[in-house]
Amino acid sequence: MSLRRLGFLSAALLTAATLTACSAESVEGDDSKPSASGSTAPSGAPGGAPDGGGLSLADAIKRIPVAEEKRAGYERDSFKHWVDEDDDGCPTRQEVLIAEAVTAPQEGARCTLSGGGWLSYYDEVEVTDAKKLDIDHMVPLAEAWDSGAHDWTPERREAYANDLDAERSLVAVTAKTNRSKADRDPAAWMPPAQSATCTYLVDWTATKLRWGLSADETEQEALIELAEPCADSVVEYEPAA
Numbered sequence: 349m350s351l352r353r354l355g356f357l358s359a360a361l362l363t364a365a366t367l368t369a370c371s372a373e374s375v376e377g378d379d380s381k382p383s384a385s386g387s388t389a390p391s392g393a394p395g396g397a398p399d400g401g402g403l404s405l406a407d408a409i410k411r412i413p414v415a416e417e418k419r420a421g422y423e424r425d426s427f428k429h430w431v432d433e434d435d436d437g438c439p440t441r442q443e444v445l446i447a448e449a450v451t452a453p454q455e456g457a458r459c460t461l462s463g464g465g466w467l468s469y470y471d472e473v474e475v476t477d478a479k480k481l482d483i484d485h486m487v488p489l490a491e492a493w494d495s496g497a498h499d500w501t502p503e504r505r506e507a508y509a510n511d512l513d514a515e516r517s518l519v520a521v522t523a524k525t526n527r528s529k530a531d532r533d534p535a536a537w538m539p540p541a542q543s544a545t546c547t548y549l550v551d552w553t554a555t556k557l558r559w560g561l562s563a564d565e566t567e568q569e570a571l572i573e574l575a576e577p578c579a580d581s582v583v584e585y586e587p588a589a
Contacts, residue, residue, distance in 0.1 A: 402583060405579075409549075418494055424490075427509035440509075444512070445481065470525040470541060484519050487561060514586065525539065535570035546578035550581050550582070554585040
């Protein structure tokens, strides 16, 4: 069983506490994932901060190094996914779907899934067919490449693309919103649900810090501006090995 599955519920409780104020203002967020009807689904923020505490969202954004992006040489195949890292028969996509299900799906042979229910926090859409969900890399693969992954080994890029040790590096969302996002950063795209704003900014910032990725000046300026209503949001992360 993956660490993501084991840590999922505890991370949910932690995140719900740290993002309560932001969620109260703009009700939603992947860390507490409220639905349009007010119900919630478990989720969490990546890991824990290096010192065991958290950073305000504004302070965390300032810790992301600023650098120019480098797209030259990018190919999606440079990030191998989805893999079955723990050899339990469930590749990364299924691991995320199982972990984020509001209603648990049935697991069949070779980790085929049937039934179940999910809440896509980007657009507050409830989904009962896993085929209608994409697993979104919080920081898209191309953006990761631009922001530092071009210098990584293939092994590290594979680890990034299949990161199950941080609950918010990968999220199950509607295919429509994932494909609308494509490889854009928050300067060019934000989730359509206003209630998702604070959670998305926390998740994005934590993922960049976890993997030591940079931001260009336009991205940093957008993050700072967008984060203004999220004064009580807390970012926690654990640097990737």
